[in-house]
Amino acid sequence: MAEITAATVKELRERTGAGMMDCKKALAAKGGDMEAAIDWLRAKGLAAARGKGDRVAADGLVGVAVQGTIGAIVEVNSETDFVARNDQFQDFVRNVAQLALATGNDVEELGRAQYPGGGTVAETLTSNIATIGENQSLRRAAxxxxxxxxxxxxxxxxxxxxxxxxxxxxxxESGADKGGLEALGKQLAMHIAAANPLALSGEELDADLVERERGIALEKAKESGKPAEIVEKMVEGAMAKFRKENALLSQLFVMDNKTKIADVIAAEAKTLGADVTLKAYVRFQLGEGIEKKVDDFAAEVAAASGVGRAEPVA
Known part of the structure; x- marks a missing residue:
C-alpha cells in the first residue's frame, strides 16, 4: 500500500477537482494508488472534470463579507478572467465568503460546510467545474x-x-462612533490595497524575510569597500528603511505621502474622542504566489531569445 500523504491528497485534488475529503477517501479505498483513486472518484461522479485539474487556476475572484463585528475574505481561483465574470462563479464566491464568517481560516472546514441549496461547498465546486468547464479551486480564507x-x-x-x-x-477595536470608524477603516483598507504592507508592525515582519533582506543589504554594503564599522551602519540603515516601508503602521499614507499610518489613526482617534486600535488586517491579491503557465507563443519566443517583455500590473 502506497503512503497517503498531504502531498498525494493535494495532487489528486488538483488533478480531479474533487473535494479534499473525497480525495482522502478515494486514496484510502484504493491503497494510495493515484490512478485507481481517480477512477474511483470518476465512478462516483466526483471527478467529472478530469483532465481540467492539471490546468493552472490562477485567475478568479477574491470575495469579502462582513456581518456585525466579523469579517471574512476568500480567494477562489479559475483559469481565466472570463469565468470570473460568470454569474454562477460570482454567486459561488459570494456565498463562500458568507460561509467563511463561521468557518474562518480553515479551508478544509469551509469545504465541508453546507452550501445554500444542498450539498457541501466542495461538492458544489466540483459541480461548477463540470458545468462551467474550467478548473477552479478554493485556495484560502481568513x-x-x-x-x-x-x-x-x-x-x-x-x-x-x-x-x-x-x-x-x-x-x-474602539468604542467610537461606528460611522467614523467605518470611514477610517475604508481609507486604511484602500491604503493597504495599494501599498501592500508585509506586516502590521516592524516587529511582526517575517524573521526569514528580514534575514534575507539583511544578507542582501550586507552584500551591497560590502561592495562599497568601506570599513567594517561603516558597513554595519549601512546595513542597519537599510534594514530600518526596509521595516519602515513594509510595516503598515510606519508606512506613509498614500493619500498624502507624508503622514505615518500610526499618526493617521491617532489623529482620527482624537477627532472621534476615543481610543482606536488597528487590531489586524488581511490582504488577498488574486493569484499571488501561483506560477501561471504561459501559453503565449510570442512570450515563449521572447523568453528563449532573451528579449524582455513588460508584465501587466495586477
Missing part, C-alpha cells in the same frame, strides 16, 4: 473579529459588490 468596533472590507478592481482582484479586511 476571518477577523473585534469585541467592540468595526471590521471594514474593501475590494479593488471590483467586478461586483464584494468581489474583486484585491480584497482587504481591516479590524478596528
Amino acid at each position: 476571518r477577523l473579529e473585534v469585541d467592540e468596533g468595526v471590521v471594514v472590507s474593501y475590494t479593488h478592481n471590483a467586478v461586483a459588490p464584494g468581489l474583486g482582484k484585491i480584497g482587504v479586511l481591516v479590524a478596528l
Whole structure:
C-alpha cells in the first residue's frame, strides 16, 4: 500500500477537482494508488472534470463579507478572467465568503460546510467545474473579529459588490462612533490595497524575510569597500528603511505621502474622542504566489531569445 500523504491528497485534488475529503477517501479505498483513486472518484461522479485539474487556476475572484463585528475574505481561483465574470462563479464566491464568517481560516472546514441549496461547498465546486468547464479551486480564507468596533472590507478592481482582484479586511477595536470608524477603516483598507504592507508592525515582519533582506543589504554594503564599522551602519540603515516601508503602521499614507499610518489613526482617534486600535488586517491579491503557465507563443519566443517583455500590473 502506497503512503497517503498531504502531498498525494493535494495532487489528486488538483488533478480531479474533487473535494479534499473525497480525495482522502478515494486514496484510502484504493491503497494510495493515484490512478485507481481517480477512477474511483470518476465512478462516483466526483471527478467529472478530469483532465481540467492539471490546468493552472490562477485567475478568479477574491470575495469579502462582513456581518456585525466579523469579517471574512476568500480567494477562489479559475483559469481565466472570463469565468470570473460568470454569474454562477460570482454567486459561488459570494456565498463562500458568507460561509467563511463561521468557518474562518480553515479551508478544509469551509469545504465541508453546507452550501445554500444542498450539498457541501466542495461538492458544489466540483459541480461548477463540470458545468462551467474550467478548473477552479478554493485556495484560502481568513476571518477577523473585534469585541467592540468595526471590521471594514474593501475590494479593488471590483467586478461586483464584494468581489474583486484585491480584497482587504481591516479590524478596528474602539468604542467610537461606528460611522467614523467605518470611514477610517475604508481609507486604511484602500491604503493597504495599494501599498501592500508585509506586516502590521516592524516587529511582526517575517524573521526569514528580514534575514534575507539583511544578507542582501550586507552584500551591497560590502561592495562599497568601506570599513567594517561603516558597513554595519549601512546595513542597519537599510534594514530600518526596509521595516519602515513594509510595516503598515510606519508606512506613509498614500493619500498624502507624508503622514505615518500610526499618526493617521491617532489623529482620527482624537477627532472621534476615543481610543482606536488597528487590531489586524488581511490582504488577498488574486493569484499571488501561483506560477501561471504561459501559453503565449510570442512570450515563449521572447523568453528563449532573451528579449524582455513588460508584465501587466495586477
